[in-house]
Amino acid sequence: MEHEAHNPALLHHFVDAQQQKNAASLGMWLFLVTEIMFFGGMFCAYLVYRLKYFNAFAAGSQQLSIALGATNTAVLIISSVTVVLAVKAAEAGKRKVLVGYLAVTVLLGLTFLGIKGFEYREKFERHHVPGPTFQFTDTFDDNGRQIPVDSNEAQLFFSLYFAMTGMHALHMIIGCGLFSVLAVLAWRGHYSPGYFTPIENAGLYWHLVDIIWIYLFPLLYLISRHS
Amino acid sequence: MASAVIPANQAPKLNYLNNGHSLRSWLLTTDHKRIAVLYLISVTTFFFFGGFFAMLIRLELLTPQGDLMQADTYNKVFTMHGMIMVFFFLIPVVPAVLGNFLIPIMIGAKDLAFPRINLLSWYLYIIGGILITHVMLTGGVDTGWTFYSPFSTEYTNTKIVEAGLAVFIAGFSSIFTGLNFIVTIHRMRAPGLTWSRLPLFIWANYATSLIMILGTPVVAITIVLVAVERLFHLGIFDPRLGGDPLLFQHLFWFYSHPAVYIMILPSMGVISELIGCFSRKRIFGYKFVALSSIAIAVIGFLVWAHHMFVAGISLYAAMIFSFLTFFVGVPSAVKVFNWTATLYKGSISYATPMLYAFGFIGLFTIGGLTGLFLATLGIDVHVTDTYFVVAHFHYVMVGGVLMGYLGGLHFWWPKISGRMYPEGWAKLSALFVFVGFNLTFFPQFILGYVGMPRRYWQYPPEFQVLNVLSTAGASVLAVGYLLPMIYFLWSLRYGPIASDNPWHAAGLEWKTTSPPPTFNFEETPVVTWEAYNYDEIPDKELEAPVAR
Amino acid sequence: MSEHEEHTTHSQGFYIAIGVGLLIGTATTVGAAFVNLGPFNPVVALLIATIKAIVVVLFFMHVKDASEKLAGAVVLSGFFFLAILISLSLADYLTRSWR
Numbered sequence: 001m002e003h004e005a006h007n008p009a010l011l012h013h014f015v016d017a018q019q020q021k022n023a024a025s026l027g028m029w030l031f032l033v034t035e036i037m038f039f040g041g042m043f044c045a046y047l048v049y050r051l052k053y054f055n056a057f058a059a060g061s062q063q064l065s066i067a068l069g070a071t072n073t074a075v076l077i078i079s080s081v082t083v084v085l086a087v088k089a090a091e092a093g094k095r096k097v098l099v100g101y102l103a104v105t106v107l108l109g110l111t112f113l114g115i116k117g118f119e120y121r122e123k124f125e126r127h128h129v130p131g132p133t134f135q136f137t138d139t140f141d142d143n144g145r146q147i148p149v150d151s152n153e154a155q156l157f158f159s160l161y162f163a164m165t166g167m168h169a170l171h172m173i174i175g176c177g178l179f180s181v182l183a184v185l186a187w188r189g190h191y192s193p194g195y196f197t198p199i200e201n202a203g204l205y206w207h208l209v210d211i212i213w214i215y216l217f218p219l220l221y222l223i224s225r226h227s
Numbered sequence: 228m229a230s231a232v233i234p235a236n237q238a239p240k241l242n243y244l245n246n247g248h249s250l251r252s253w254l255l256t257t258d259h260k261r262i263a264v265l266y267l268i269s270v271t272t273f274f275f276f277g278g279f280f281a282m283l284i285r286l287e288l289l290t291p292q293g294d295l296m297q298a299d300t301y302n303k304v305f306t307m308h309g310m311i312m313v314f315f316f317l318i319p320v321v322p323a324v325l326g327n328f329l330i331p332i333m334i335g336a337k338d339l340a341f342p343r344i345n346l347l348s349w350y351l352y353i354i355g356g357i358l359i360t361h362v363m364l365t366g367g368v369d370t371g372w373t374f375y376s377p378f379s380t381e382y383t384n385t386k387i388v389e390a391g392l393a394v395f396i397a398g399f400s401s402i403f404t405g406l407n408f409i410v411t412i413h414r415m416r417a418p419g420l421t422w423s424r425l426p427l428f429i430w431a432n433y434a435t436s437l438i439m440i441l442g443t444p445v446v447a448i449t450i451v452l453v454a455v456e457r458l459f460h461l462g463i464f465d466p467r468l469g470g471d472p473l474l475f476q477h478l479f480w481f482y483s484h485p486a487v488y489i490m491i492l493p494s495m496g497v498i499s500e501l502i503g504c505f506s507r508k509r510i511f512g513y514k515f516v517a518l519s520s521i522a523i524a525v526i527g528f529l530v531w532a533h534h535m536f537v538a539g540i541s542l543y544a545a546m547i548f549s550f551l552t553f554f555v556g557v558p559s560a561v562k563v564f565n566w567t568a569t570l571y572k573g574s575i576s577y578a579t580p581m582l583y584a585f586g587f588i589g590l591f592t593i594g595g596l597t598g599l600f601l602a603t604l605g606i607d608v609h610v611t612d613t614y615f616v617v618a619h620f621h622y623v624m625v626g627g628v629l630m631g632y633l634g635g636l637h638f639w640w641p642k643i644s645g646r647m648y649p650e651g652w653a654k655l656s657a658l659f660v661f662v663g664f665n666l667t668f669f670p671q672f673i674l675g676y677v678g679m680p681r682r683y684w685q686y687p688p689e690f691q692v693l694n695v696l697s698t699a700g701a702s703v704l705a706v707g708y709l710l711p712m713i714y715f716l717w718s719l720r721y722g723p724i725a726s727d728n729p730w731h732a733a734g735l736e737w738k739t740t741s742p743p744p745t746f747n748f749e750e751t752p753v754v755t756w757e758a759y760n761y762d763e764i765p766d767k768e769l770e771a772p773v774a775r
Numbered sequence: 776m777s778e779h780e781e782h783t784t785h786s787q788g789f790y791i792a793i794g795v796g797l798l799i800g801t802a803t804t805v806g807a808a809f810v811n812l813g814p815f816n817p818v819v820a821l822l823i824a825t826i827k828a829i830v831v832v833l834f835f836m837h838v839k840d841a842s843e844k845l846a847g848a849v850v851l852s853g854f855f856f857l858a859i860l861i862s863l864s865l866a867d868y869l870t871r872s873w874r
Binding site: 012013014015019022023026027030031033034035036037038039040041042044045048049052053130131132150152153155156159160162163167 | 336337338339340341342344402405406407409410411413414415440441442443444445447448449451452455459460461462463467468469470471474477478481746751
């Protein structure tokens with residue numbers, strides 16, 4: 001387990017590099033649990049209100065663009081693949097491939113954010129942003145039957161939409177920033193097959209943000225779409 | 228002959244306290260022991276802020292009329308008392324002070340797994356603390372520490388967002404501490420130190436850390452949602468839009484109930500150490516005590532809506548939560564039974580830490596039992612939101628958490644500072660604390676039962692006698708808290724120098740010097756013995772040695 | 776004490792295949808949303824989402840390959856307590872109208 005000339009990244013309170021790596025990994029997993037519980041509170045709020053105000057939630061959901069949401073889902077899934085491949089490249093010591101995959105990941109993340117920004121702007125134009133300017137006159141299309149919904153309840157849907165996707169977008173921004181920094185450090189040769197823990201752990205973070213979107217997409221975009 | 232005290236002419240060795248004297252070496256330290264001392268100073272400061280507000284409450288309640296301050300001001304006073312005491316004292320105190328100091332040493336490690344994150348935790352605590360102090364100085368918050376919507380989201384004009392931000396940041400301090408502890412305990416135990424050889428203080432902090440990780444993020448998002456509702460009109464809890472104020476309460480209490488187990492579990496861990504040492508016996512039923520810590524952590528997540536019995540939840544939900552709440556008392560009772568069984572046929576001595584341990588067992592039991600009264604739906608309807616509840620939680624938080632903390636602080640003071648405190652003054656303080664505490668809070672059980680509501684700044688005249696007793700008790704309690712401040716500080720300069728193991732206690736922390744060197748041990752220990760091996764530890768005098 | 780975690784030695788193609796599988800899952804979710812399954816629409820959507828999440832955790836986050844299952848236990852406990860939050864809150868909301 002000991003390296004003869006120890007890796008300069010080894011911190012001295014650890015017995016060896018393996019202990020340090022295992023500690024960092026467990027630490028990141030625990031942090032991910034906090035993220036699950038953090039978003040979880042909003043998922044709980046969403047579920048409670050969806051059950052209570054189904055029609056309004058369905059009407060709100062029907063105003064979102066499935067095409068854009070699905071595209072964003074695909075973008076994130078592909079970015080998760082590039083992250084895994086980046087880790088693989090790091091493990092194999094392929095510096096340029098690593099940087100390449102990290103850069104692509106950031107680009108995909110920015111693409112996601114761009115599409116999200118486009119969607120937000122559209123919401124703004126249609127007065128679907130909660131607050132004093134909120135107006136909602138659309139109906140719930142239930143198999144052809146148009147059911148009017150309470151505008152206040154629709155505002156609850158959009159409050160949750162913005163809170164949840166907004167918080168998710170914030171985490172994406174942090175992730176893009178993180179990977180940008182790691183890409184620069186990787187370019188400068190900070191990582192080797194003996195030490196690439198930050199890439200792995202940032203990858204874990206990114207995958208979790210992906211998983212959160214995997215749940216957000218059907219819950220927000222796909223309520224009662226059959227008609 | 229071993230003694231507690233070594234001659235003062237022995238030159239002090241290099242230890243964590245004298246290893247660097249500059250302010251920078253303290254403020255940029257990554258040594259868990261120094262960080263613990265930084266926390267000790269800051270947590271004590273906030274304790275006195277919270278205590279100041281308590282004093283204002285008790286002064287106002289000396290008379291039935293609201294004559295010391297306006298009603299609105301009183302709302303702010305009890306809110307700041309609660310907020311500061313809960314988030315800036317009770318939640319961090321034992322883990323951040325004693326846990327930070329002891330956990331690496333108790334498991335034979337050089338430091339926590341993430342020393343820089345440990346320092347970050349302290350800075351987050353300080354930033355949160357500065358924000359709450361600013362709130363305190365610029366008008367305070369008046370919602371109660373519980374921030375209930377829609378008052379907090381809609382109607383109050385006090386600094387909710389800033390106070391919420393303070394609590395949010397302090398919450399991350401807590402999360403990072405818990406994360407650090409879990410990783411440290413899993414990954415950095417010394418060779419031979421299996422889970423079943425760990426001191427119960429470690430098990431207790433491990434369970435606490437589980438709660439910190441799982442629960443704190445939920446109150447974090449709740450605070451965020453309150454803030455966005457106030458700032459951006461995203462009305463998640465707004466009843467005018469169809470929002471449910473009870474949803475706020477569900478999300479809030481999902482953390483805030485387990486939070487009380489964050490407060491008590493580490494203190495219970497301290498008690499296990501004290502009982503073992505001062506009865507010179509292995510803790511009876513070690514495995515049960517260890518697992519009961521985990522059980523409290525897990526079951527503690529299942530009971531939160533017992534704070535909402537009269538808030539408007541369905542009767543069926545109330546019955547479910549009442550039923551589950553009875554279960555959470557069981558592992559606590561298991562601990563009390565096991566500590567008592569440890570005392571049986573033990574060789575008991577009455578040093579100050581043990582006095583606090585005895586106080587804990589009695590007062591926590593009363594507090595815990597009254598919790599069961601509150602879990603009983605029929606009784607709760609009568610006493611909820613009265614002083615009965617106030618008395619209940621002060622019995623467990625002050626009679627429990629704080630006494631455990633004081634016991635631990637006295638027990639490990641020689642290890643932390645290298646000095647012994649004056650035993651006579653310490654015993655006197657313990658007496659003041661015990662008498663003062665009971666005089667303050669026992670009358671409140673009666674007050675609540677006969678109908679005095681909490682958070683009221685005036686009351687019917689027939690309640691005055693009990694209120695006056697309570698305030699008198701608070702003055703005595705205050706003396707009991709001030710005395711240790713004085714003699715601990717005194718001991719730093721004039722106290723007798725402590726030996727490595729003045730209590731002849733078991734545990735790796737006593738196998739290194741007092742105070743320990745920066746990296747804790749000259750050589751990493753290899754553990755081949757079970758915890759609390761008091762039958763193997765030589766004990767020259769049967770009673771615990773006392774400082775002269 | 777430290778245990779050795781094996782490293783991911785799956786091929787590039789393996790991970791791309793998993794990615795394609797996830798994309799197919801997404802397409803299925805969208806397609807299923809347009810079919811009237813009555814009350815089972817959200818069930819199907821969440822089921823597919825959960826399968827995708829499990830796949831990401833096991834393969835992309837390497838939980839399947841790790842010799843020590845601590846990471847898996849950690850993430851499972853996160854979802855478990857989230858389930859507690861949701862289910863016990865719903866125990867209130869779903870029974871509010873009961874007599």
